[in-house]
Amino acid sequence: MIDSTEFDTNETEWRLRVFDALSFPTLILKPDRTILAANKKFLERNNLGDRKIVGRTCKSIFSEDQSIKHLACIGANCPLQRVLQSKQNQSVVHKNITADGDINWEERVFSPILGENGEVKYVIESLRDITKIKHLEKKYSDIRQFIDKVLQSSVSAIMAADRKGEIILMNKAAEDLFGYSAHDANFVNIEDFYPPGVAREIMKKLRDKNIGETGKLPSTQVSIINKNGEQIPVEMTAAIIYEDGLEAATAGIFNDLRERQAVQKKLEETENQLFQSEKLASLGRLAAGVAHEINNPLTSILLYGNLMREKIEENHPLAVNLDYILEDAERCKDIVKNLLAYSRQTRPAKDVFYLNNLVSESLRLIRDQKLFMNVKIIKDLDDCQILVNADKNQLCQVLINLIINAIDAMEGSGTLTLRTYRDREAHKAYIEVSDTGSGIPQENLSKVFDPFFTTKEVGKGTGLGLSMAYGILEENHGKISIKYTGPEGTTILLELPEELISDEFQFMSIG
Ligand SMILES: Nc1ncnc2c1ncn2[C@@H]1O[C@H](COP(=O)(O)OP(=O)(O)OP(=O)(O)O)[C@@H](O)[C@H]1O
Ligand SMILES: [Mg+2]
Known part of the structure; x- marks a missing residue:
């Protein structure tokens, strides 16, 4: 119920009461800055008590009266002149350092009161203490900066996308992994970062109640696609970010698995x-x-x-x-x-010889030349003479076994290719023995280098050829491996350290 006596009070007094009741310190100024009125809050705030400030200019009391601790004249920043010109509200944020050394922030809002002819007759200046807001803003900005530093310094790639799949966050590691700058990523949809269908599959798993906690994907291995279209294996975890119970974004953390x-x-x-x-x-x-x-x-x-x-x-x-x-x-x-x-336990005798000669001699040494009757032999030998320093007799033995294995696999007819080449930078010399035979079945791959493993009929093979070759290559600081085996045949690769020739060496005789 409203007290009817309140309606008896005349309007001017009402307005004055409202003016005093305002929670912001407020002044009414004339365009020349003379103070016409100050509300109760203003007087209280500045400990002015009954001091007379009406009739003085705000400048004089803010600048000169040292007892007014909270206020300072904002001088050139004062927007009063702009209010007079624009006839619109103007505000300015002002930082005060109190006599106690505290910092407080104040927003001073200037509002015009227009006369009958539209001219600015008075200006209301109200002061709002925004110190708390400023402190919160600073705290918020510090936290943001800190989180940003944590994100940017993470070795894991971190990325977030909104509901439409547009990238909203990408840290430095994610830029490196995906090959996009955070700016470029704005034009790419999250689905393009995965092989077709994978992004949807991840979202499905994220929402699946049976896979971990809803909205969270435990560590999973997937492939991502970088800017150059390369597939990179990664380990990832992901989460849906909810706002008011609704899906707002998804975030993923990725670790490159290539090195591991x-x-x-x-x-x-x-x-x-x-x-x-x-x-x-x-x-x-x-x-x-x-x-x-x-x-x-x-x-x-x-x-x-x-x-x-x-x-x-x-x-x-x-x-x-x-x-x-x-x-x-x-x-x-x-x-x-x-x-x-x-089982020979002697150390290999070292010779320096040309790899191509080793190939030719091994072919010549195969006694049973009718083995080759229906076999086409291709010698694809490197033009440059590749030198190696190894036990030539032992390596001949290896090559002969590989050639006989190849002929056996082709059951006497097919193409046998002997290739030599080198990797200049790595100083490695290679011999490849390829056949067009039946290939080595998957289940035998781990056994062919075992001693006595043979698929040949009794009396034909002892199953010692490849295991001997393995031991010989090891003794000669080389390697033997199966480069390819499948329906098109088999390629066995021998790798040896290349001998680097010195000038005086060129005049010596080399085998
Ligand atoms: N080029 C090849 N193609 C298909 N299978 C091969 C080839 N080389 C080797 N193998 C398989 O590996 C097995 C082992 O080869 P390895 O040379 O050690 O013994 P072997 O040839 O059976 O007998 P040995 O060489 O002692 O006379 C062979 O029995 C064969 O099954
Ligand atoms: Mg053999």
């Missing part, structure tokens, strides 16, 4: 090599022992068997059986010879 995968691969290779070397070494010792033990009885079997063969007639009923015994004993002799070669 390369290290992992190298580690696996090293482990494999170590495993293979250990296996070869222990098998070598075993083979040497067995071969040695068998060698003596075998020598007597062959000796006495041959003596017997000489003594019995050609048409003797036991002659055929004796021939079988001698044939198999010969085969055993070959196996023993191979075993002894395999």
Whole structure:
């Protein structure tokens, strides 16, 4: 209920009461800055009590009266003149340093009161203390800057997109990973950063209640596509950012897996090599022992068997059986010879020779030339003479085995390609032996370098060729690997350190 006596009060008094009730310190000024009135809040705020300020200019009291601690004249920044010209509200933010050294911020708003002819008759100046707001603004801006620094210094790539998939945030690591600057990324949709369908799949998983917490995607491996169109494997986590319960954006954190995968691969290779070397070494010792033990009885079997063969007639009923015994004993002799070669513990003899010569000599050394009858041989040899420093005889043995393996795989007909080349910068020399044979089945790939692994019929292969080759290459600081195997055939790659030739060396004879 409104008290009816309040309506009796005359209007001028009402206005004065409203003026005093305003929560902002307020002055009414004449255009020449003379103070016409100051409200209660203004007097209280400035401890003015009953001091007379009406009739003085605001400039005189703000600048000269040292007892007015809160206020200072804003001098050239005073917008009063602009109010007179524009006849519109004008404001200015002013920083005061109080006598106690505190900083406070004040917004001074100047509003014109127009006369009958539209001229500015009075100006209301109200002062608002915005110190708290300013402090909050500063705190907010400090926090923002800090978060920005954390984001930018993160080694993980961080990116956020709005609901339409437009990029709204990209840190430095994300710029490096995706290859876009944060500015360029504004023109790319998030879907373009993934192979087709992957972005949608990620969103589906994010919303799936059965995968982690809704709106969060636990660490997942995916591929992203950078600006050059390259697919890069990454490990990512993602989250939906909600505002008032509604999806507002998505954010993702990405870690490039390329380096980790390369290290992992190298580690696996090293482990494999170590495993293979250990296996070869222990098998070598075993083979040497067995071969040695068998060698003596075998020598007597062959000796006495041959003596017997000489003594019995050609048409003797036991002659055929004796021939079988001698044939198999010969085969055993070959196996023993191979075993002894395999387990050889001598250090390789070093020769400096041309890689191309090694290829030609190995081909020449294959005794059973009719093996090549239906095989086309392509010699794709490097024009530059590539020098290596290794045991030539051992490498010949390796190459012969690879060539025979290739011919076996082609069952006698196909194309055998022998290629030599080098990597000048890495100082590596290469020989490739390629065939158009049946290829090595996937399940045998991890076994072909194992001693005694063979798919050849009994008596044809001992399964020592590749494992010997492995050991020989290792001893000669090289490597043997399967470069390709599949329906089109197999390519075995030999890698050796290239010998760097010095000038005086050129005049020496090289094999
Ligand atoms: N070029 C090739 N194409 C297809 N399979 C191959 C090839 N080279 C080797 N292999 C497979 O690897 C196995 C092992 O080869 P490795 O040279 O060690 O022994 P082998 O040829 O069977 O016998 P050995 O060489 O002792 O006479 C072979 O039996 C064959 O199954
Ligand atoms: Mg072989």
